[in-house]
Amino acid sequence: MSSRKSKNSNLKHGECISQVQRILRERFCHQIPKGNLFGVQAQYKHLIELLKRTAIHGESNSALIIGPRGSGKTMILNQALEELMEIKQVRENVLQVHLNGLLQTNDKIALKEITKQLCLENVVGDKIFGTFAENLSFLLEALKKGDRTTSCPVIFILDEFDLFAHHKNQTLLYNLFDISQSAQTPVAVIGLTCRLDILELLEKRVKSRFSHRQIHLMNSFSFSQYLKIFKEQLTLPEAFPDKHFTEKWNETVQGLSEDKNVKDVLLKHFHASKDLRSLHMLLMLALSHITSSRPFIIPTDLIEANHLCSMDSKANIVHGLSVLEICLLIAMKHLNDIYQDEPFNFQMVYNEFQKFIQRKAHSVYNFEKPVVMKAFEHLQQLELVKVMERTSVNTQREYQLVKLLLDNNQIMDALQKYPNCPTDVRQWAASSLSWL
Amino acid sequence: MFPLENAVLCRESQVSTLMALFGERHHFSFPSIFIYGHTASGKTYVMKTLMKTSELPHVIVNCVECFTSRILLEHILNQLNCLTPSKDECTSHIACDSFNDFVRLFKKVTQDQGVDDQTVYIVLDKAEYLREMEANLLPAFLRLQELTNRNVTVIFLSQIVWEKFRPNTGCFEPFIMYFPDYSIGHLQKILSHDHPPEYSADFYAAYINILLGVFYTVCRDLKELRHLAALNFSKYCEPVVKGEANERDTRKLWRNIEPHLKKAMHTVYLREISSSQWEKLQQDDTEMGQLKGLSAHAHVELPYYSKFILIAAYLASYNPTRTDKRFFLKHHGKIKKASFMKKHEKTSNHLLGPKPFPLDRLLAILYSIVDSRVAPTANIFSQINWIIYISTNSTSLCLTLHSISNSCHFHILFIFITSLVTLQLLTLVGHDDQLDGPKYKCTVSLDFVRAIARTVNFDIIKYLYDFL
Numbered sequence: 001m002s003s004r005k006s007k008n009s010n011l012k013h014g015e016c017i018s019q020v021q022r023i024l025r026e027r028f029c030h031q032i033p034k035g036n037l038f039g040v041q042a043q044y045k046h047l048i049e050l051l052k053r054t055a056i057h058g059e060s061n062s063a064l065i066i067g068p069r070g071s072g073k074t075m076i077l078n079q080a081l082e083e084l085m086e087i088k089q090v091r092e093n094v095l096q097v098h099l100n101g102l103l104q105t106n107d108k109i110a111l112k113e114i115t116k117q118l119c120l121e122n123v124v125g126d127k128i129f130g131t132f133a134e135n136l137s138f139l140l141e142a143l144k145k146g147d148r149t150t151s152c153p154v155i156f157i158l159d160e161f162d163l164f165a166h167h168k169n170q171t172l173l174y175n176l177f178d179i180s181q182s183a184q185t186p187v188a189v190i191g192l193t194c195r196l197d198i199l200e201l202l203e204k205r206v207k208s209r210f211s212h213r214q215i216h217l218m219n220s221f222s223f224s225q226y227l228k229i230f231k232e233q234l235t236l237p238e239a240f241p242d243k244h245f246t247e248k249w250n251e252t253v254q255g256l257s258e259d260k261n262v263k264d265v266l267l268k269h270f271h272a273s274k275d276l277r278s279l280h281m282l283l284m285l286a287l288s289h290i291t292s293s294r295p296f297i298i299p300t301d302l303i304e305a306n307h308l309c310s311m312d313s314k315a316n317i318v319h320g321l322s323v324l325e326i327c328l329l330i331a332m333k334h335l336n337d338i339y340q341d342e343p344f345n346f347q348m349v350y351n352e353f354q355k356f357i358q359r360k361a362h363s364v365y366n367f368e369k370p371v372v373m374k375a376f377e378h379l380q381q382l383e384l385v386k387v388m389e390r391t392s393v394n395t396q397r398e399y400q401l402v403k404l405l406l407d408n409n410q411i412m413d414a415l416q417k418y419p420n421c422p423t424d425v426r427q428w429a430a431s432s433l434s435w436l
Numbered sequence: 437m438f439p440l441e442n443a444v445l446c447r448e449s450q451v452s453t454l455m456a457l458f459g460e461r462h463h464f465s466f467p468s469i470f471i472y473g474h475t476a477s478g479k480t481y482v483m484k485t486l487m488k489t490s491e492l493p494h495v496i497v498n499c500v501e502c503f504t505s506r507i508l509l510e511h512i513l514n515q516l517n518c519l520t521p522s523k524d525e526c527t528s529h530i531a532c533d534s535f536n537d538f539v540r541l542f543k544k545v546t547q548d549q550g551v552d553d554q555t556v557y558i559v560l561d562k563a564e565y566l567r568e569m570e571a572n573l574l575p576a577f578l579r580l581q582e583l584t585n586r587n588v589t590v591i592f593l594s595q596i597v598w599e600k601f602r603p604n605t606g607c608f609e610p611f612i613m614y615f616p617d618y619s620i621g622h623l624q625k626i627l628s629h630d631h632p633p634e635y636s637a638d639f640y641a642a643y644i645n646i647l648l649g650v651f652y653t654v655c656r657d658l659k660e661l662r663h664l665a666a667l668n669f670s671k672y673c674e675p676v677v678k679g680e681a682n683e684r685d686t687r688k689l690w691r692n693i694e695p696h697l698k699k700a701m702h703t704v705y706l707r708e709i710s711s712s713q714w715e716k717l718q719q720d721d722t723e724m725g726q727l728k729g730l731s732a733h734a735h736v737e738l739p740y741y742s743k744f745i746l747i748a749a750y751l752a753s754y755n756p757t758r759t760d761k762r763f764f765l766k767h768h769g770k771i772k773k774a775s776f777m778k779k780h781e782k783t784s785n786h787l788l789g790p791k792p793f794p795l796d797r798l799l800a801i802l803y804s805i806v807d808s809r810v811a812p813t814a815n816i817f818s819q820i821n822w823i824i825y826i827s828t829n830s831t832s833l834c835l836t837l838h839s840i841s842n843s844c845h846f847h848i849l850f851i852f853i854t855s856l857v858t859l860q861l862l863t864l865v866g867h868d869d870q871l872d873g874p875k876y877k878c879t880v881s882l883d884f885v886r887a888i889a890r891t892v893n894f895d896i897i898k899y900l901y902d903f904l
Contacts, residue, residue: 022460022464025459025463025464029464029466029581030464069606069609070609074582100583102535102575102576102583103534103576104536105535105570105572109536162605194606195605277609281609284457284466284611288453308613311614313472313614317474317597319617320477320616320656321656322653323652324654345787347787348787367701370702371654371701371702375655382596383596383597383600395789396789398789399789
């Protein structure tokens with residue numbers, strides 16, 4: 001009887017964990033914008049005022065939201081749109097068009113997409129328009145159908161705005177801003193971009209039609225706010241079915257945010273990158289360790305997750321090279337030391353390698369030149385060594401100038417960790433210019 | 437889990453990390469995962485096996501095969517269409533022009549296939565080739581979950597590190613995962629796994645030990661080592677088959693196989709000869725010294741004069757111009773030793789590569805080294821030519837001289853030189869229509885030209901500046 005009861009509770013426990021995973025994964029990976037707005041309240045207010053003026057009062061506007069990657073541009077825009085759509089009048093009237101610079105790579109595709117999103121494909125039918133402007137104004141006229149004297153307000157959202165600025169003649173941007181300046185239809189054009197110098201990219205005629213309203217998002221929160229965000233992101237919502245579990249979970253989260261090791265890890269992470277996306281990656285990694293047998297996050301999970309996130313990838317690659325390839329790297333390091341980072345070719349590297357073999361090597365066999373060449377080409381394939389100019393038919397492969405893309409510290413660090421490194425190779429690496 | 441563990445040796449921790457990240461079918465996971473590691477470290481194999489045994493809806497695409505964005509996107513959509521084998525839509529081909537269409541069609545296809553409540557995985561193998569395709573492909577794939585608003589995870593497999601992928605203006609950062617290289621113990625375990633059933637596991641393990649002993653310092657690529665292991669095993673078993681030794685006679689077996697493996701290193705390993713040629717050689721038991729690799733075929737038989745032209749070209753490429761007087765004039769004056777001896781190791785021409793030389797210099801050197809071996813009529817002309825060349829060093833004078841005296845001789849030589857260019861022993865540098873005559877460069881190695889020189893009894897080392 002009791003075993004059945006405990007099995008039931010375990011089942012419920014397993015389901016509970018699954019629910020926790022689902023909610024938190026959606027929060028970290030799918031970026032559902034339900035969080036508090038830390039430090040961006042003023043920008044949010046500005047944005048929502050702007051949108052309200054277009055949606056409710058019929059005023060045309062344009063604005064650019066500028067901020068580095070991961071600073072919350074899409075998040076604040078989505079939240080503003082959600083709040084706006086709660087107003088009944090807005091929900092029934094206003095149309096939204098979402099464009100993305102990565103998807104609509106030229107203006108023709110963009111126009112087709114606008115037609116589709118405004119659901120005007122039937123209206124357009126097979127009409128052929130002379131210019132872009134004609135097409136766009138036709139679309140906006142078509143929205144006037146019915147008893148309305150003015151057409152519905154349209155909010156245009158342009159993600160990756162800087163990519164639109166690379167289109168030919170910036171036609172789409174010109175026309176959108178033109179409409180937002182003229183009084184025909186109430187249109188709001190909101191662009192999101194990560195480039196601070198976006199205005200330099202715009203042509204003069206486009207720039208003059210733009211309202212120069214810029215909303216800047218700089219991750220301007222301090223470490224204590226960062227800790228609060230950390231706690232808030234991990235906390236389960238009130239609406240979670242299992243109240244008892246929620247309490248225990250939130251208690252563990254509180255304990256985590258006060259633990260010294262966790263604070264150190266978060267401080268290291270904060271110093272590397274402030275944005276919330278990397279925090280979400282860290283939390284997601286810690287979350288993936290949770291199972292029915294271990295239902296709560298412990299500090300070790302976060303420490304391990306931080307370690308995974310901050311690995312040096314080039315050192316990892318050097319760790320997997322063969323001894324011959326390591327010898328070539330050391331020969332190149334010596335060439336860089338002697339000749340002050342001037343580019344060299346394979347023949348010079350082979351020469352250095354030969355000198356090492358003849359004088360100091362006991363454990364490394366004197367390999368033939370083609371075998372050494374194959375190892376050198378492997379390094380080129382891994383992009384640790386880069387050719388200075390394009391392959392021309394005129395130069396033989398041994399004489400092409402190349403450059404090493406690792407610096408001395410990286411090589412020495414990698415050698416420390418290299419497994420079973422022969423001692424004479426290690427000594428050769430550490431020795432300085434003792435040949436000359 | 438059991439069939440999975442047996443299928444993927446030495447990769448248990450990577451598999452468990454991936455399974456933990458994927459979570460349950462309907463859970464969200466990272467929008468993009470970037471997996472890097474050396475070639476043959478098991479990335480593609482583990483991904484394929486994991487997807488198949490867990491029966492996750494997935495698409496695996498190789499970016500070398502699908503080298504344009506259109507082929508890549510259509511391939512993904514068509515594979516997605518065939519996910520549930522019961523439907524007949526596999527036969528219809530979906531056309532997709534741009535990424536915009538791809539997003540729209542992706543939403544439609546996942547809905548039709550009934551997988552829009554589970555995570556769909558798109559695996560892009562050899563992802564480093566994405567960098568050379570259209571610029572929007574990589575950033576768009578990184579954000580596919582956001583763009584389509586569906587539960588999809590894109591996994592990139594590559595041997596190049598992530599820092600080399602990142603676009604200039606930044607992008608959505610994927611989760612970066614490292615597949616560590618196999619240690620020597622791991623390699624031994626994996627290689628011993630495919631031992632043929634006729635022999636015991638210990639016997640094969642001893643063979644693998646010897647093989648790794650020879651090749652481990654040069655190559656740690658699992659695929660290459662497996663290839664070499666498969667090719668050379670029959671030679672290893674030879675003494676046992678012939679009855680000369682039994683399975684435990686490790687010394688005898690080692691002595692038999694070790695020179696064979698060393699030979700393999702500079703033939704089969706370098707792909708100088710094909711695997712079938714190698715196997716045939718082992719069966720025929722011919723003398724290994726007669727092995728002719730691909731590069732050996734470059735030793736073509738040249739006519740007598742062409743050999744001298746080649747030697748002269750080599751001397752012209754690798755000797756600096758100011759040293760010509762000392763080597764090639766019969767009565768050179770005293771040359772100051774100090775200015776002559778100054779040479780750094782770095783500027784040794786054999787390290788920097790061959791230098792281009794004008795045609796006249798080639799002919800002058802040629803006449804100088806050939807003078808004792810040719811009929812006396814040409815002798816006088818060669819001396820005259822040489823003296824005038826050295827004293828004026830003016831190309832126009834040389835050319836008029838050629839045209840007056842030696843026209844037919846010159847034409848024949850020019851044919852020889854052009855044939856050497858066709859054989860790619862010389863290369864033409866610069867444009868054909870250069871006004872001051874063509875320039876050439878000698879592209880053969882020192883060993884090659886020494887072999888040629890030996891056949892005409894010419895000691896080339898005496899004439900090379902770097903070997904003074």
